[in-house]
Amino acid sequence: MAIQILRDLRGLRVLVVHPPDSERTRLVEHLHRIGCRVEMRWPVPDSFGDGCDVMLLAIEHDVRAEIQRLLKSSDGPRPTLIAIVGYEDPTTLQLVLEAGAVAVIERPIRPFGLLTHLTIARSLWLEKRETEKRIRKLERKLSGLQRIQKAKAILMDGQGLSEAEAYESIRRQAMAKRLSMDDMASAIIHANELLQYRAKDV
Secondary structure, three states: OHHHHHHHOOOOEEEEEOOOOHHHHHHHHHHHHHOOEEEEEOOOOOOOOOOOOEEEEEOOHHHHHHHHHHHHOOOOOOOEEEEEEOOOOHHHHHHHHHHOOOEEEEOOOOOOOHHHHHHHHHHHHHHHHHHHHHHHHHHHHHHHHHHHHHHHHHHHHHHOOOHHHHHHHHHHHHHHOOOOHHHHHHHHHHHHHHHHHHHHHO
């Protein structure tokens, strides 16, 4: 994993959101030496977009509103975010935390340490993304189990089946109709809701 991250740094799409000055020039030059594909932008864009893997964002007090607007945008997955700061005051740190930055680079920017920051930030971001995927998968599985449980309860109540018989009934119907157990359970729940709705109208 770590070796792959280091290999992937070459060709990594990096967006540097920083005022055009000598600091930005030095930063971009070193990113090019690492092998990154760099794009520069200022002022702060309205959204993250999908054109970069990593965003290096200058936390400037006079563009606080623009940074907050960027952070509120939700037009797709966010890139790995690295904050660039010149102060360690509470306001700056609050904005860094709100941004969800996984690394911080201090000004004046020095080439030494940039590769380390970039590698660790990318590693943390990838781990977070994998964790989120696993959580979503577990949530879907849990929802499916809850639907199967509800469908079993409907069959047990409506047909007088035992829990094991209700489960087997769902399994057989799913196999016969070439559906997953979850889809079959959803169909049973939906059919039961329709019956209840019609019963109310009678």
